[in-house]
Amino acid sequence: MSGFLKSSIGRKYAMALSAFFLMFFLLQHLAINMLSVFSADAFNEASHFMGTFWAVQYILQPILIFGVLFHFIMGFILEIKNRSARVIKYAKNNGGANSSWMSRNMIYSGLAILAFMGLHFYDFWFPEINIKYIQGDMSGLLADGEGYRYFEELQHKFVNPLRVGLYVLSFVFLSLHLMHGFASAFQSSGVSSMRKEKLQTIGKAYAILIPLGFVIVALYHYFNH
Numbered sequence: 001m002s003g004f005l006k007s008s009i010g011r012k013y014a015m016a017l018s019a020f021f022l023m024f025f026l027l028q029h030l031a032i033n034m035l036s037v038f039s040a041d042a043f044n045e046a047s048h049f050m051g052t053f054w055a056v057q058y059i060l061q062p063i064l065i066f067g068v069l070f071h072f073i074m075g076f077i078l079e080i081k082n083r084s085a086r087v088i089k090y091a092k093n094n095g096g097a098n099s100s101w102m103s104r105n106m107i108y109s110g111l112a113i114l115a116f117m118g119l120h121f122y123d124f125w126f127p128e129i130n131i132k133y134i135q136g137d138m139s140g141l142l143a144d145g146e147g148y149r150y151f152e153e154l155q156h157k158f159v160n161p162l163r164v165g166l167y168v169l170s171f172v173f174l175s176l177h178l179m180h181g182f183a184s185a186f187q188s189s190g191v192s193s194m195r196k197e198k199l200q201t202i203g204k205a206y207a208i209l210i211p212l213g214f215v216i217v218a219l220y221h222y223f224n225h
Contacts, residue, residue, distance in 0.1 A: 008081070011074060011077065011078055011081075012078070012188040013188055013189060014070075014074060015071065015074045015075065015078060015185075015188065016184075016185040016186070016188035016189040017189070018067050018070050018071040018074065019071065019181055019182075019184075019185035020185060020189075021067045022067055022068065022071055023178075023182065023185075023206070025064060025067075026210050027210065030210055030213045030214060030217075032046045032047065032050065033213075033214065033217045034213060034216075034217060036151060036154055036217060036220075036221070037216070037217060037220050040151040043150060043151050043154070044140075044147070044148035044150050044151050045148075047140075047148070047150035047151075048140040048148055048150065051128060051132070051140065051150075052132075052138055052140065068117070072110065072114055075106070075107065075110050076107070079106070079107045102176055102177075102179050102180040103180045103184070106177060106180060106181065109173045109174075109176045109177040110177060112170065112173035113170065113173055113174055113177060115170075116166070116167070116170035116173070116174075119163075119166060119167075119170075123157050123163075124153075124157070127153075154221060155221045155224075155225045156225070157221075158218055158221040158222045158225060159222070159225050161222065164218050164219070164222045167214075167215075167218045168215050168218060168219070171211035171212075171214050171215050171218075172211070174210075174211045174214075175207050175208060175210075175211040175212075176207075177207075178203070178206060178207035178210070178211070179203065179204065179207045182199070182202070182203030182206050182207055183196070183199045183200050183203040186199050186203075187199075
């Protein structure tokens with residue numbers, strides 16, 4: 001495995017696999033969050049299931065954390081390798097003409113997303129870990145015991161306009177990152193160039209609709225808390 005990751009092709013392939021996994025997670029995460037727009041009860045039930053089911057907590061959650069860390073670390077490694085390779089320049093090579101602005105600046109959108117994840121973990125993941133595993137409360141109930149707490153906690157996080165603005169801005173960076181990352185992941189995994197145009201179309205739709213969905217959730221709760 002270490003030998004595989006030492007090769008340029010191996011690193012790109014591993015990066016693509018982690019990207020597929022995270023893009024699937026985004027779909028699942030958005031699906032649950034969108035429930036909060038239509039039904040508080042449905043959102044509470046789904047959140048409680050995801051937050052207490054043993055397979056999610058002890059298998060899928062560690063895999064997700066590993067996938068996120070692996071994707072970012074591998075992204076930084078690839079960026080360093082690419083920058084080192086650019087030291088050798090050719091007179092007829094114009095990087096700006098041969099690649100998009102987004103493809104040349106994936107590291108910056110990635111750093112913005114990483115900063116957002118720090119905020120997101122602070123808002124949601126760390127409090128969940130504290131309540132469930134430090135305080136030992138796996139009930140998911142409000143302090144008064146009148147129903148689940150998840151919907152109320154979600155709305156509370158989107159009261160502050162500054163926090164909402166940071167979330168919206170972060171999803172703009174996510175969209176920019178996905179604009180290049182979606183099609184790039186398929187190309188790195190060996191999808192033929194003949195399908196490049198179709199993948200770019202699907203990738204643009206994904207890169208716009210998924211972040212837009214998260215923005216809608218944030219704005220909905222800000223205006224309806």
